[in-house]
Amino acid sequence: MTRIVVPIGPQHPALKEPVNFRVVTDGERIVDLELNLSYSHRGIEKAAEQRDFIRVLPLIERVCGICSHSHATVFSKGIEEIMGVEIPPRAQYIRTIIAELERMHSHMLWLGVAAHEVGFNTLFMWTWRDREAVLDTLEELSGNRVHYNMNEIGGVRLDLSPSQVEAALARMPVLEERIRAYVGMVEDEETMLTRFRGVGSLSREEALSFGAVGPTARASGVDYDVRKDDPYLVYDEIPWNVVTDTNGDVYGRTKVRIGEIAESLGIVRHCLENLPGGPIRAEAPKAAPPGEILSRYEAPRGEVAHFIRTNGTARVERVDIRTPTLANWTSVAHCLIGRPLADVPVIVAAIDPCLSCTSRITLVKSGGDLGKDAPPPNGPRGWSR
């Protein structure tokens, strides 16, 4: 057959996010691919430089609707480290609880989306129903379903009352039972297995060379998790395991994520049961001393890194955000070549892409003057092949 170009996005029912793929196919098989990112540059980094730390937190939380707590935590963690402020144990536990609840709801959302991409809408409806239990818990604890706004420089905004802890713990057995059901479904549902097994395979070496992070890397057998390798909050004190898998395909990524939901549930339960007393905030100075820091955090999608430079005022001089999606993109392009067109949605979804969060592009040009290299008139163009 002749080669045809199938445009996918930026408006497409499969991809709710602004990204454009120009897929060149030979019949149903993909032979070439061009990715265009960055349709929605929001200027959050610049805006963050104009505000003091207290007002940066709600802003930086809005980098992502799913990993909102991740961005706020990684930012406040960095600022606190520059300031030399040690946050109280109770605040650390509360941050961990919110972080792991966030991971649970993110992975459940992903599982539904992945099922929807292969046309299995029943699982989609079920996971999103059960995800409501997690969102309800988050709403009870923080007052919000999406942007929890729990962080403050030096601690957390809200304390947890004993009745809140009790109500959250009461939800855990139901969720535990649902997670077991998903494990069964993912391992037994034959049509889903045929769509997930051997699709989007990434070997351990490839995952390392493409710099994949998060569940994408862990599904290829890369034992890398910031929570274990560069522990923050209370992850070095509580019992939990890094979930890895050796399949390296979409099936492996599904197994890793479901395993992580179960691990997160264990962490939330442990933290709720062993919540220490004491204050929830430490007194933090208004301004931070001059310094630079690379603050790292394991978001649901993988490692998120904030580079922060302070200059002795109450504002950051520079904050640079690297989201996990950017780290995983190159592996997607690699996985897609040679696959049938029908695999595009599921392979793209397998890294759990968050594209608007990724829309900040550094122009890299070797040996040239960067100043003259203005973005093209149609808006900044991202990584393309």
Next chain:
Amino acid sequence: MTDPFLLIAYILLFPGFLFLFAYSMTFEFLDRRIVARMQNRVGPPFFQPFADLVKTLGKEVIDPRGVDRPIFDAAPVVALAAVMTSFLYVPIIGPSPLAFQGDLVLVLYLLTLPTLALMLLGWLSRNIYAAVGGIRAVTMLFIYEVPFFLALMMPTLMAGTWSISDIMAWQEEHLCLAILQPIAFIVALIGLQAKLERTPFDIPEAETEIVAGPWTELTGRRLALMHLANETSAVVGSALIAAVFLGGLAFPWTVESAILSATVGFLLFLAKTVAILLVLSIIRAATARVRLDQLNTIGWKYLTMAALAQVGIVLVMMASGVGI
């Protein structure tokens, strides 16, 4: 039923077009409702399919640039007409008055037309998603049609007739063909699911890959008619399988009054078709969409082989006189 007035009533009212229309709306409602309940949703109210149809019929018809209008307009009408015609030969209560030797072949061919119309629509749409979807639809046709036809031809082998009504009558004297030929029955059900392009065989209209496939550029009455053709196909396909494989499931006692007997027969027809729909809906809710190359494997390696094995079994059974 030689009276021309009765014949016209049969074609237009019951169990002809009007009943088919009403029943296909009910069928769609049941299908959507069953799947919704399985997915933990509420599902649509009873009149929703009808409301959808009326609304789409009234919507503006938009022509894609450079489209061949006459054929683009005609294809949905042809598809709907083909399906509605095929229903006249399917026995509902008693044998169809239009029955003749070979009407099974005619019905099978008429049921293929909507797929061809879909392919044509996809090709004419001047849209890459529609074109890919159209090609997928016709590729799929070559995969599922062989086992589907084989499965539905098997009863003719045993009953020794090419008429659906005669096959049904044969079963009432002997045994239900779903019991005599269970493999053919299952293959026919799977083939019907593929024919109706329902999950796991909704490859041509895979929403997440190619938007809506051949349906992408359909608007207004074209969309409504094509949708209606699809829904009526579901009814005709279920009725066909009910007649060919479940014809023996008659009411065990003789009912005296002719009207009462017809009512019982009609209720039996409803029960059989809804039972088939239930199976199809459960498959739809419980599976993910397979890929075209995977369908190729399923179709040729398993379904066709199973159908061929059934042919062998039927021949052996006929030679040894079992079930006849």
